[in-house]
Amino acid sequence: MWWIVPHVELKWGEPDEDGLIQFMCNEKQFSEDRIRNGCKKIVKSRQGSTQGRLDSFFTVTGSLSSKRKAVGWQRAAGQGWQNRAELVE
Numbered sequence: 001m002w003w004i005v006p007h008v009e010l011k012w013g014e015p016d017e018d019g020l021i022q023f024m025c026n027e028k029q030f031s032e033d034r035i036r037n038g039c040k041k042i043v044k045s046r047q048g049s050t051q052g053r054l055d056s057f058f059t060v061t062g063s064l065s066s067k068r069k070a071v072g073w074q075r076a077a078g079q080g081w082q083n084r085a086e087l088v089e
Contacts, residue, residue, distance in 0.1 A: 014046075015039045
């Protein structure tokens with residue numbers, strides 16, 4: 001059946017610059033300078049570090065007091081939307 005795909009193993013390696021230039025420039029009429037610069041960018045990005053975790057951007061400075069009331073919006077019966085802190089007081 002046409003929708004069944006055989007097992008394919010992909011490996012990320014250095015770009016085949018000559019093969020890319022052959023295909024993109026000779027067959028698809030791309031600029032050779034643009035393809036060479038793109039290959040340089042790919043090689044440079046592979047030499048860099050991997051993406052960091054999101055939690056590394058944040059630090060915990062303290063905890064909230066347990067006495068502090070949760071502040072948010074809620075709908076009071078017949079009164080429309082109000083700040084929950086106003087309803088607690």
